[in-house]
Amino acid sequence: MKLLFIGDIVGRSGRKAVKYHLSHNQYDFIIGNVENAAAGFGLTDKVYHELKDTGLNAMTAGNHTWDKKETISLIDNWDLFIRPANFSHQLPGSGFKIFNILNKKICVVNLIGRVFLNPSNCPFETFDKIYNEIPDDAFILVDFHGEATSEKQAFGYFAKGRANVICGTHTHVQTNDLKMIDTNTLYLTDTGMCGAEYSILGMEVASIIERFVTQIPSYRFTVETKGNVLFNGFSFTIDNDNIIRDYKLISEIYPET
Numbered sequence: 001m002k003l004l005f006i007g008d009i010v011g012r013s014g015r016k017a018v019k020y021h022l023s024h025n026q027y028d029f030i031i032g033n034v035e036n037a038a039a040g041f042g043l044t045d046k047v048y049h050e051l052k053d054t055g056l057n058a059m060t061a062g063n064h065t066w067d068k069k070e071t072i073s074l075i076d077n078w079d080l081f082i083r084p085a086n087f088s089h090q091l092p093g094s095g096f097k098i099f100n101i102l103n104k105k106i107c108v109v110n111l112i113g114r115v116f117l118n119p120s121n122c123p124f125e126t127f128d129k130i131y132n133e134i135p136d137d138a139f140i141l142v143d144f145h146g147e148a149t150s151e152k153q154a155f156g157y158f159a160k161g162r163a164n165v166i167c168g169t170h171t172h173v174q175t176n177d178l179k180m181i182d183t184n185t186l187y188l189t190d191t192g193m194c195g196a197e198y199s200i201l202g203m204e205v206a207s208i209i210e211r212f213v214t215q216i217p218s219y220r221f222t223v224e225t226k227g228n229v230l231f232n233g234f235s236f237t238i239d240n241d242n243i244i245r246d247y248k249l250i251s252e253i254y255p256e257t
């Protein structure tokens with residue numbers, strides 16, 4: 001069984017990169033981080049269904065989870081959507097979901113870091129709690145949405161041997177450390193993004209430079225929608241005993257079409 005994890009999908013260019021990749025490659029189960037999928041900020045119902053139709057089987061989120069007003073009322077209708085588990089317990093949505101595919105249980109968990117991000121509950125303690133609720137025969141993938149590489153590495157070593165895949169999202173720049181950190185735990189600090197190649201983290205270059213130069217906080221970021229598109233993710237296979245094999249980082253540039 002072949003799985004794909006896709007890093008932060010940023011706006012139209014990101015969605016274009018995902019469509020291009022999936023029209024040229026076959027997978028049995030596809031997880032993507034969608035926190036920036038709708039014009040760079042959050043998710044709309046329209047984009048949720050577009051990504052579902054494109055082939056995504058599970059979608060994770062992060063600090064941009066609630067950016068679109070409609071999310072709070074629609075989140076419980078979005079069967080494939082998982083938001084960080086360590087947000088307030090009062091919020092709707094789920095922090096982990098179990099998907100049954102080809103006689104396997106794939107559990108997708110989303111956590112958010114606490115370094116250089118808004119306050120949240122402890123991701124480490126939250127994982128301990130969730131782990132006790134997950135059936136023993138489930139294959140567990142954790143998307144740890146974090147800014148600090150140290151926090152992501154710390155979580156990797158904390159959860160190794162329990163989670164089978166621990167991958168980072170949020171920084172939008174792919175790290176080259178995809179590796180096994182335990183007998184059956186695959187780890188990657190950051191998956192990188194899907195979005196415009198000529199951009200700063202998926203946003204228009206000029207608007208971000210302007211923000212840094214002027215330091216005016218109200219200056220609006222605009223998602224870049226032109227030019228070639230970048231696809232970042234990683235794939236791996238799992239056998240009948242949930243053993244991970246053939247893991248591979250993917251970073252491709254596709255032409256603007």
Ligand SMILES: [Fe+2]
Pocket residue numbers: 035062063064145169170171
């Ligand atoms: Fe993020």
Ligand SMILES: [Fe+2]
Pocket residue numbers: 008035036062170171172
């Ligand atoms: Fe992001």
